[in-house]
Amino acid sequence: MTLAEQTAAVPVIRLHPLDNVLVASRRVPKGAAVEGVAALADIPAGHKVAVAAVAAGQPILKYGQVIGVATAAIAAGAHVHTHNLAVTTERRGAEARATTPRHEPARSFMGFQRDDGRVGVRNYVGVLTSVNCSATVARLIAQEAERSGLLDDFPNVDGVVPITHTSGCGMAASGEGFDLLRRTLWGTTANPNFGAVMLVGLGCEVIQTAKFAQDFGLAGREAFQAFTIQDVGGTRRAVEQGLERLREMLPLANRARRTKTPASELVLGLQCGGSDGWSGVTSNPALGDAVDRLVALGGTAMLSETPEIYGAEHLLYARATDDVSAKLRARLDWWEAYTQRHGAEMDNNPSPGNKAGGLTTILEKSLGAVAKAGSSPLVDVIEYAEPVRSRGLVFMDSPGFDPCSATGQVASGATMIAFTTGRGSAFGCKPSPSIKLSSNSEIYRRMSEDIDVDCGPIADGGATVSQKGAEILDHLLDVASGRRTKSEALGYGGNEFVPWLIGATM
Template structure:
């Protein structure tokens, strides 16, 4: 089976070319701008038939109904009707279909190439040796019922509302309340509660929190005592808990919480950044609001940066299992061992069964916005999505919110919905998120900073207030995948050292905490 084209080749296209060819065997090319009927694509010897929006696909040969259609040298679907050369290829004539994938476990794995002098960033070294990229105090809730008081406590320390509250604590990045909508009316022995507890446990001990306060109602299924016990946590100066019912109601709870945070602040402020190796960087990889350019520009740029990160000893977490569906064979071929590859396939099979039980389809993606941007099937989206993982070996596969211990490129099983996916990554230890978007997603991820990458220059010009890096330069030939990958790697290090990302400047991050809920609510 052919490997995907080297994405760096797209960067070498001459600016005058109207379309992008990603692989010699592809049946489609990608429009760089809007094409109208009668446009001659000299490089393909094809005349466009009808309107083709930017980022969308144009057929370069006659494709019979039922035939496979390829992009990146891989199958992205099957023609649902005859397609003529020059026609727009999209949802009206391209559909999902089943086909055999060759998993060839480990066939493409290769020895890593370490660098002679690893890069460093200015990190915060915790007492246990773990390294933080931010220094927050966190307020977690055991149940939805305590969300309001948690928010009220955090709001007391908001610098934009009460600048005096943290004036004496310049080394504290803020006090954030991460609330959720579950925690009760679930099976106390079920998978859903266990998943919630694992997620909360991961956040409670995350190095980006100097200290954590957990607040409950008191009578919920997700009892704080059980949460601590299942996660191996204990009360100390860094971790405190209490409930609304034991505190005597809402007003007293808020006052008590404010007083407890004030007691935590001096110790939290007593930190200094120091040079640490890039091996302490754990980056969660996300893409949202994807378009037809995502797999050509921003995702490969992120993949190039990931390859550099792995060479420097760091870790990257690829996720969103439904959005690698149909492309998982390209990861199993890079698995360091057959066992790791089989773990990934087992998660794919779990998702197939999960969707079947709920009467859903693995092709419920792409979203409406993805389709408007040029993506037609989940196969096409997946092939572009895995480019975020670069070319490194697949070092391990984790279930949702499990602690990530391995170094290198790893995979965590999560849904494709970005807030749920990134929540699992941060629970697993991600201290930085890199998020690519072609449509303009609004996103942040406290306590870990989130760096946003625009796939195209039009988005950058329209929404640069939300973006940290423009990868659209790849499309116009003014930059290369490798060059922007190096720039992004430096941006990762700068952000980990304390440079605030655009989403942080806007205050994103608290509302995007969304644990994955699996249990039936009764």
């Protein structure tokens, strides 16, 4: 029986033959029949119901994988959630799969060819900041450029984007935190969605603008400008200086023209946020299908959020070489030590909203989250904001906090973000546009102005995973050619630059 047939016939679905819990496709009232047993309590939509008795300490299976162990004896028909399910170190085996190369007809989009060979999908001018102290000046420069009509004569420029953050000083001038912030700033500057970039500093901060420009080979480049507020004489003069620099940079950025480009040049960051019990059933598998199509076309997709693959890492190992698996294991080891050092646990994730939507443990959340990476081989593992160096499916280490993770992906070279959500997410990204995909049709109807593609019909029989995957790829290529996303239309993207801050604030 297909997923759609199950959903139409009964109020629960079985995701794998070995599962001892089923997922409620709609509310299951107490006493309702569920595979021959009576529900012992009301089961909310997206939540789990046991279809066999499970002894305390025994594993609970969903997707044919372990999502935790029973903390008490669970009777058949019982609601399975936080009150009787806890995380475990147990994993089911995953066999290495010999994947047959997928063939996709050639696809293209209209993109901006850059001098370094990469291709952008937007053509922004960025106003980056080296330190929090210059954030207001950067915003004032961008606001005044828009207000004054400075962009009116430059139709090929999509806008001026202020990229501000809360760090850049009060930190050690060397070490992991310092290197990570500089790498994030550099990678963002280099993203091919920027046609030109201005860097604004205060002058006395730890991240020195002149040294930054020198170390990363930016000094003297026509498409890069930098100055500090202290050097030019204060806030008002800094805004004037910024506008004067923009007048020099805008004609340069405006030279760019969209040209026909193979889909292989697209670099897609994968995100999920506000996940629910349907995310791993509808939107994430549909995005995974689109990823497999993109990879078959020679493109690149970037999976991230390391804490949210915990419990599903063995499925990724089965798709990688020994060397790539070792890189991934090293990042998970770092996270286990990091959380322990700060008195936390990997199972501190899922969030309250995830749990309200039916997700109980990080293992369950991760098994659903990994589905958005499709089935393509994992070809590389990179650190946060490290440049992508391989085509295909790549993993970038990052926290599970979506804006922070997406910031790292953009710095690594992602020119677009695909973001699945079940509870609803208000997110956008500049310079890389973000499309949002809903796991259920109810949230799509409620937040239709925020969500681009509804994957809910997969559950009710209105579409298959493959059909939605093809629709998502079509939508991605349209957006890459200039179609605005819902978040762009709403004005998102100016406050979502959130670098990963590691180390002591001093």
